[in-house]
Structure formats: structure tokens, C-alpha cells
Amino acid sequence: MKLYKKESNIVQILSFPNETVEKGDYLLIEDADAGKALIAQVIDVQFANIPGILEELLRNLPDGGELVQGEDFDPLEIAPHITYIQDASLLICKIRATVENENLSPSSSWLPSRSQSTIKKLPIPTLLKLAKVDGKLPIVLGGAKDSSLLTIDASSLDGRLNIITGKKETGKSHLSKLLMLNLIGYKAMVVVFDLNGEYLSLGMTVDGKRNAYYDKIHVLAPSQNFKVALKQLNLHVLLEILIHALHLPGTSAREFRRIWQSLKERDMLNLHELGEAIRNWHCNQHVRDALFSRYYALVNSGFFTDKFGEATFLEECLFKANEQGGAIIVNLRNTSLIDRQIVVEYLLGKFVELLTNWKLKAVFLFAEEAHLYLRETYWDDIVTRMRHFGIFTTFITNQPDTIRENIYRQADNIFLFNFTNEHDLEVVSRAARVDAETVKSIARDLPPHHCLTLGKVVRDFPMVVKVKALDVKTMGETRLFFKE
Amino acid sequence: MDTTLPQRLIELSIHSLKHVQNQPFQLNQQTIQQSNGFNPQALQLKIQPIPLRPKHEEIIVAAVDTSSMKIGETTTGTLIAIRGANVWKQNKNYRYIRLGPFIFHITEENKKEVYKTLQRAYFNTPHEQNHLNSPNLQQMPTRMANLLERWLQTMLSKTINNGLILFDGSLTSGTPDTPISLMKEILEIARKRGNIVLAFSKMTNLRFNGHLITDVLPRHKPPYMLETADLKPKPPIVLLGDVYVARLTKGNYAFRLDIDKEISFERSIQAVEKLLGNDLLSQSYPETLRLAHILCTFTANEVIAMQHFIASKYSLKIINRPDMHRLLFGPFGKGEGNS
Numbered sequence: 001m002k003l004y005k006k007e008s009n010i011v012q013i014l015s016f017p018n019e020t021v022e023k024g025d026y027l028l029i030e031d032a033d034a035g036k037a038l039i040a041q042v043i044d045v046q047f048a049n050i051p052g053i054l055e056e057l058l059r060n061l062p063d064g065g066e067l068v069q070g071e072d073f074d075p076l077e078i079a080p081h082i083t084y085i086q087d088a089s090l091l092i093c094k095i096r097a098t099v100e101n102e103n104l105s106p107s108s109s110w111l112p113s114r115s116q117s118t119i120k121k122l123p124i125p126t127l128l129k130l131a132k133v134d135g136k137l138p139i140v141l142g143g144a145k146d147s148s149l150l151t152i153d154a155s156s157l158d159g160r161l162n163i164i165t166g167k168k169e170t171g172k173s174h175l176s177k178l179l180m181l182n183l184i185g186y187k188a189m190v191v192v193f194d195l196n197g198e199y200l201s202l203g204m205t206v207d208g209k210r211n212a213y214y215d216k217i218h219v220l221a222p223s224q225n226f227k228v229a230l231k232q233l234n235l236h237v238l239l240e241i242l243i244h245a246l247h248l249p250g251t252s253a254r255e256f257r258r259i260w261q262s263l264k265e266r267d268m269l270n271l272h273e274l275g276e277a278i279r280n281w282h283c284n285q286h287v288r289d290a291l292f293s294r295y296y297a298l299v300n301s302g303f304f305t306d307k308f309g310e311a312t313f314l315e316e317c318l319f320k321a322n323e324q325g326g327a328i329i330v331n332l333r334n335t336s337l338i339d340r341q342i343v344v345e346y347l348l349g350k351f352v353e354l355l356t357n358w359k360l361k362a363v364f365l366f367a368e369e370a371h372l373y374l375r376e377t378y379w380d381d382i383v384t385r386m387r388h389f390g391i392f393t394t395f396i397t398n399q400p401d402t403i404r405e406n407i408y409r410q411a412d413n414i415f416l417f418n419f420t421n422e423h424d425l426e427v428v429s430r431a432a433r434v435d436a437e438t439v440k441s442i443a444r445d446l447p448p449h450h451c452l453t454l455g456k457v458v459r460d461f462p463m464v465v466k467v468k469a470l471d472v473k474t475m476g477e478t479r480l481f482f483k484e
Numbered sequence: 485m486d487t488t489l490p491q492r493l494i495e496l497s498i499h500s501l502k503h504v505q506n507q508p509f510q511l512n513q514q515t516i517q518q519s520n521g522f523n524p525q526a527l528q529l530k531i532q533p534i535p536l537r538p539k540h541e542e543i544i545v546a547a548v549d550t551s552s553m554k555i556g557e558t559t560t561g562t563l564i565a566i567r568g569a570n571v572w573k574q575n576k577n578y579r580y581i582r583l584g585p586f587i588f589h590i591t592e593e594n595k596k597e598v599y600k601t602l603q604r605a606y607f608n609t610p611h612e613q614n615h616l617n618s619p620n621l622q623q624m625p626t627r628m629a630n631l632l633e634r635w636l637q638t639m640l641s642k643t644i645n646n647g648l649i650l651f652d653g654s655l656t657s658g659t660p661d662t663p664i665s666l667m668k669e670i671l672e673i674a675r676k677r678g679n680i681v682l683a684f685s686k687m688t689n690l691r692f693n694g695h696l697i698t699d700v701l702p703r704h705k706p707p708y709m710l711e712t713a714d715l716k717p718k719p720p721i722v723l724l725g726d727v728y729v730a731r732l733t734k735g736n737y738a739f740r741l742d743i744d745k746e747i748s749f750e751r752s753i754q755a756v757e758k759l760l761g762n763d764l765l766s767q768s769y770p771e772t773l774r775l776a777h778i779l780c781t782f783t784a785n786e787v788i789a790m791q792h793f794i795a796s797k798y799s800l801k802i803i804n805r806p807d808m809h810r811l812l813f814g815p816f817g818k819g820e821g822n823s
Contacts, residue, residue: 051785055785076494
């Protein structure tokens with residue numbers, strides 16, 4: 001390999017056919033005289049612009065597009081040299097860092113010698129060592145490009161905002177399960193908003209046996225084993241539900257507040273009394289109608305109960321998970337849009353309450369397709385305010401444009417699977433932790449189950465990893481009609 | 485097939501390159517130039533066109549071309565490459581045999597030996613030209629390519645029956661690289677096997693009334709030919725062909741066409757008509773000959789590959805001798821090749 005050009009933080013390297021370099025590989029451009037080296041990542045592989053190549057190709061196809069048949073008597077065997085030159089490639093590489101005395105700096109302000117520099121592939125383990133991507137809480141993501149293992153540290157997910165995105169069937173949920181199970185292994189508390197019921201059987205192996213996580217996976221099915229008594233609710237949580245999920249107007253909300261306080265003073269907070277209070281409350285008929293319609297929405301959701309005994313499972317699970325580590329899977333599969341919003345509003349309010357009181361240490365929240373249940377105003381809340389309370393969110397989506405640009409800008413880690421759509425890549429490339437060229441060029445060619453890992457987990461050295469297989473029952477498969 | 489010449493070419497190539505090992509060499513700064521010499525002469529041009537009708541009677545059309553290239557300089561000489569191609573059209577398909585590239589390191593010391601050895605290998609018997617001085621270093625690429633071209637022409641003449649053989653250039657002989665006896669021999673062999681040689685010149689210096697003969701085109705629907713007369717070259721130059729101007733397709737392209745003198749006028753005309761019926765013609769030029777040219781021409785890519793071959797196999801260190809034109813005249817110096 002030979003250094004050809006450097007423009008800004010992009011270097012172009014001439015590579016020959018016997019040197020196998022692919023997109024995503026890291027190269028070390030070492031200038032021994034300067035005592036420094038550049039670490040550059042290949043973001044594109046192109047044909048080198050060889051003089052005369054067009055003529056070479058054209059003359060082989062002059063006969064109406066068909067190859068002219070013939071024999072070549074090439075005694076000096078020049079043909080392999082011609083092929084060698086023709087197949088030379090140009091590696092477009094992004095400079096990621098400079099190494100000097102085994103220390104990394106993000107500088108790319110110096111120019112290595114074009115004639116004297118040596119260029120070689122930088123093995124991922126060496127890079128990880130240089131970048132100090134290690135720690136006491138390893139999570140093996142899978143195999144890197146050179147077949148070595150890519151291990152990140154669980155603490156690099158702690159207090160962070162993460163995004164897992166990619167088009168359908170590329171392995172997003174698989175990676176989120178892997179991260180989740182590893183966090184549980186380190187006694188973290190994980191909450192999953194499971195939209196498709198994919199996480200329900202994580203406590204089972206592929207062949208249906210109980211695995212090591214069995215006792216740590218707690219599945220909450222709203223309206224079934226997960227119900228809430230009005231007494232457990234804070235007024236502001238219920239008002240959030242009424243205003244944001246059920247769109248209760250402001251005037252009616254004020255009346256509801258009075259009704260609630262009246263019932264609370266009389267220790268009569270239950271569904272039946274709430275209904276009666278609305279019926280008998282002195283207020284405008286329109287307000288009453290508005291309150292009644294929301295009241296019945298709450299009742300019909302089945303999520304609220306007057307039996308206190310039915311409403312204890314959540315806290316039990318939370319405290320168990322808080323002590324021993326565990327996952328609370330909120331199964332939103334068979335829940336309507338309104339009910340989903342009610343459940344999510346309640347849970348987020350509950351978490352904030354428990355975290356504020358230090359009853360919980362921290363929650364790793366995994367939110368699949370969050371736009372389907374998270375109200376607009378919550379996005380900023382989650383990435384700013386709630387993070388300070390200890391809710392560390394991982395968004396998982398196959399529609400990157402459903403996540404706002406400011407979320408991408410604040411994301412600490414992005415796990416990017418394949419996207420072919422330009423628009424999708426454009427959205428993701430707005431992430432602050434990586435340049436747009438890297439995202440667009442590498443993500444477009446990622447095979448299934450391969451993920452471009454960006455951000456703090458890899459110390460801002462984007463790495464392609466084949467996510468390792470998990471021995472858990474995934475249940476993420478789509479139901480098919482034409483299935484044998 | 486007589487393989488004497490290619491065998492000799494390989495031996496000489498390897499032998500000459502061995503003597504250049506570990507020497508620095510200067511990349512050739514000149515652009516690819518393929519030379520073709522002409523003698524300006526006055527002649528008569530019969531303005532009455534000879535109309536042509538394509539004859540579709542199936543025959544083989546074959547063509548020869550060679551190419552030479554200076555690929556660099558060493559401290560003692562130059563590195564040159566030559567390559568040749570025979571192309572033929574049979575049963576509506578084009579096929580080719582391509583020989584080379586052969587790379588030589590030519591120095592003042594070995595140029596005579598190289599050239600004479602090849603001449604001997606080709607001529608078999610002593611020839612009058614063998615006694616001539618060997619060419620100078622600048623002429624060597626063209627002269628070496630000419631030797632290969634004559635050999636390829638002979639091979640085609642010996643192997644094809646009742647076909648058309650297309651040469652690149654004219655049937656002028658008596659020049660250092662085209663001895664009269666040699667060209668006569670090639671044409672005679674071709675005739676004996678029922679072949680007719682047609683030589684197309686891409687450029688000509690022949691003028692009629694001060695104009696190039698290929699520019700004096702009557703308003704007549706092509707294809708047609710114009711006959712020339714009274715063309716008397718000065719000795720030792722001899723014309724072994726009758727010279728025509730051939731405008732074979734629409735458009736204003738016409739070429740000087742030499743047809744073996746020993747072939748009757750009628751057969752000559754028929755030969756061109758058969759060419760029209762058997763080969764593709766574009767811009768008045770036969771596709772077979774175009775392919776031969778394309779196949780043997782060196783592309784820049786191949787030049788780099790040959791330089792790579794020499795550097796890797798013979799450990800040559802590539803150096804850049806400063807271009808004196810650029811050095812002295814800066815942006816006004818257009819390079820030595822364009823001086």
C-alpha cells in the first residue's frame with residue numbers, strides 16, 4: 001500500500017490486488033522518521049484511476065459487445081502485471097487519530113511521508129488496546145472484521161443515550177437483547193417497552209429450557225398481571241395521562257384536579273367513587289361529558305383496578321430487579337395505542353418518582369419504536385431531565401426519521417445496522433459522534449447481523465462487528481401466511 | 485508455423501534486459517508516437533471514380549499491425565517494447581493472435597547485435613540490407629517493430645488461402661526496414677496462395693495539384709476508388725503496388741490504398757469489392773485492420789505494467805531525470821516530447 005493523497009482528514013491510499021482491505025478496516029500509516037503514525041479507517045474502496053484503463057477495457061469489446069476471441073503469445077508474462085495494475089484500488093480513509101509514543105490524539109494536522117511511510121492493517125485487538133476500549137465489565141458484542149472479538153465495557157452504556165437502528169430484519173432486536181442480558185448479568189435493572197412481544201421468552205433457551213436469566217426476566221402484561229390502583233397514583237401522573245394520552249382540555253383538567261383532591265381528602269380514591277364524583281360534581285355539562293369519556297377510557301383500558309392486591313406486581317418486580325439485577329418486560333403487544341400511552345406515561349412517571357426518592361438506583365430503558373407510544377414532549381425529557389434521574393435510554397427503531405435530530409446529536413452510542421435508503425442514512429448521519437461519510441459509506445454495505453458501532457463504547461473508533469448469536473428464545477419472527 | 489523470430493525475440497529480450505539489472509532508468513516522458521515515413525511525390529489522379537459494389541462471396545479477411553514504444557531510458561540506453569497482432573475475420577467472427585510485448589534494452593553497444601540477429605533470424609539467407617548499418621537508437625523501436633511486422637505479414641501470406649490480406653501502410657519498398665526483395669517475397673507468397681494484399685495508409689504525403697490525394701474527392705456516391713498514374717519514386721524507393729484513393733463509406737474519409745502491382749486491375753477492383761462484402765467498414769477503414777491496430781497499441785496502463793515488470797523482475801530503480809525544457813522554461817517548457 002502507498003500513501004497517495006491527503007485532503008483534510010481524508011487520506012487516499014493506493015492498494016494492490018494482493019493486499020486485501022475492506023471497508024471498515026483500520027490502517028496504520030507509520031512514519032518512522034517522524035516517530036508518529038496515523039490511524040485511518042477505510043470508508044470506501046474504489047478502482048484506482050489507472051491511465052489508459054478505458055482503452056484497455058474498450059479494446060476487448062469492439063465486436064458488437066462480444067469479446068474478440070484470440071490467443072496471446074506473451075513470453076515475458078507481462079499480462080499478470082497488467083492485471084495487477086488494472087486491479088489496483090484506491091482506499092478512501094478517514095483519519096481517526098495520531099499515535100505517538102503509544103498515546104492517541106485526535107489530531108490529523110501532520111503529514112506523514114508519502115515515500116517513506118509504511119502502511120499496514122491495524123488489527124482490531126491492537127486498536128482496542130491503544131484506544132483503551134477495555135474495562136471491568138466486558139460485553140462481547142461479536143466478531144470484528146479480522147475475526148477477533150469486539151468487547152465493550154458495560155460502564156460505557158451507563159448514563160448514556162443509545163440508539164440501535166437499521167432496516168428491518170438486520171438484527172437490531174438481537175443486539176438490544178444481547179446488551180440487555182449482559183446488563184442484567186452485571187445486576188443492572190432493565191426495563192423494556194416490548195411492542196411485539198419479542199422479549200417475553202428471554203429466560204428460555206432456543207430449545208425451550210430455562211436459562212440463567214429465567215429468574216431475572218419479569219414480564220408485565222398491562223391489564224393482566226400489571227394493574228394500578230388509583231391510590232398508588234400521583235395526581236400529576238394521572239393528569240399527564242389525561243392530558244397527553246387522552247387529550248383532556250385544560251378546563252376539564254382543572255375540574256378533575258378538584259374532584260381528585262376531594263376524593264383523596266375523604267380517602268375514597270377508587271374507580272367507582274371517581275365515577276360517582278364526576279356524575280355528581282357541580283360543573284358545566286360539557287366538562288362533565290369530557291371527564292366521563294376519559295373516565296370510561298381509563299376503566300375500559302383494564303389497567304386500573306380497585307383491588308389493591310392486584311396492583312402490587314410492578315413494585316415487587318422493580319425492587320427485586322433493583323437488588324439482584326433483572327429485566328422488566330412491559331408487553332405492549334396486544335395493547336391499543338391509547339392504552340400503550342397510558343401505560344408508558346404511568347411507568348415513566350413512576351420511575352421518576354422512585355428514582356427521585358432513591359428507591360431505585362438507575363434504570364436502563366430499552367424502547368422499541370418509541371414513536372408509537374412516546375408523546376412528543378417526552379423525547380427531550382428522556383434525553384435530558386430523566387437522564388439525570390437515572391433513566392438511561394436505548395432507542396431501537398427501523399425508522400430513523402421518527403427519532404428527532406436533537407436526539408441523534410446527543411446520542412452517546414449508535415449501533416447502526418444496514419440501511420440502503422439515502423434518506424435514512426442522511427438522518428442517522430446527523431449524529432454528532434461520527435462523520436456523515438463514514439455512516440453513509442459503511443452502513444450501506446453492512447451485511448445482515450453486522451453493525452457499525454459508533455460512539456463512546458468504542459472510544460469514537462467506528463467498528464464493524466458481526467453480532468454474536470444468543471442462546472435465547474427470541475420470538476421476534478414475523479408471522480407468515482406462506483410458511484411450510 | 486515458423487517460430488524462429490518470436491523465439492529469437494524472447495532470447496534477445498531476456499539477454500538485453502539481463503544487462504540492465506540494477507541500473508536506474510528514466511521513464512519516458514514522451515507521448516506515444518507511432519511513426520510512419522512518407523516521401524512527398526507528384527502524381528496524376530484520375531478523377532473519374534471507379535464505382536464499387538460489395539461482393540458477398542465469403543472469403544477470409546486478415547490484417548497485420550505492430551506497435552512500438554519507448555518505455556524508459558537507462559544510463560546506457562533505452563528500454564523499448566514491441567508488439568504485433570494478426571486479426572482475421574472468418575465465418576463472421578473476428579479472431580486474433582497477438583505476439584508480445586517483447587521488451588528490449590537497447591544500447592549503443594548492443595543495438596547492432598540485436599538488430600542483426602533479428603534480421604538473420606527473419607531473413608534466413610543473407611540479404612542486401614544486412615550489410616547496411618544498424619539504425620540509431622531513436623529509430624530502433626520503429627525498426628524493431630517493422631521487423632516483427634514483416635514476419636507477421638509473411639506468416640499470414642503463408643497460412644491463408646484465397647483471402648484478402650490487409651497491411652497497415654503502403655507497398656513502398658527499398659527503405660532500410662523494407663527491402664525490395666523482402667516485400668516482393670511476401671507478395672509473391674501471398675499470390676501463390678491466391679491471396680491479394682491491400683495496404684491502407686492512414687496518412688499520405690502524395691499530392692495532386694498541390695492537394696493531398698485523399699482530399700481530392702469527386703461528388704460521387706461512395707464506395708468508389710480513384711486511380712493514380714505516373715507515380716515514379718526516386719531510387720532506391722520502389723512501388724510494388726498500384727496506388728488508389730479509396731473512399732469506401734459515406735463521409736469524407738478516404739485513404740491511400742496500395743494493391744499488389746502483379747494483380748490485374750479487374751482482380752484488384754474485385755478484391756476491394758470483396759472486402760466491402762466481407763468486412764465491416766467504418767469511416768472507410770476496414771474493421772479487421774482497425775482491430776489489429778487496437779490490439780497491438782500499448783495503453784498507458786500497459787506501459788506502467790511493463791515498467792512494473794522491469795522494476796520487479798530486474799530490480800531497476802526508477803528515477804526521474806529532470807526535464808530540461810521544464811527546468812529551464814518553467815510553464816513555457818512543454819516537455820521534451822513537444823520541443
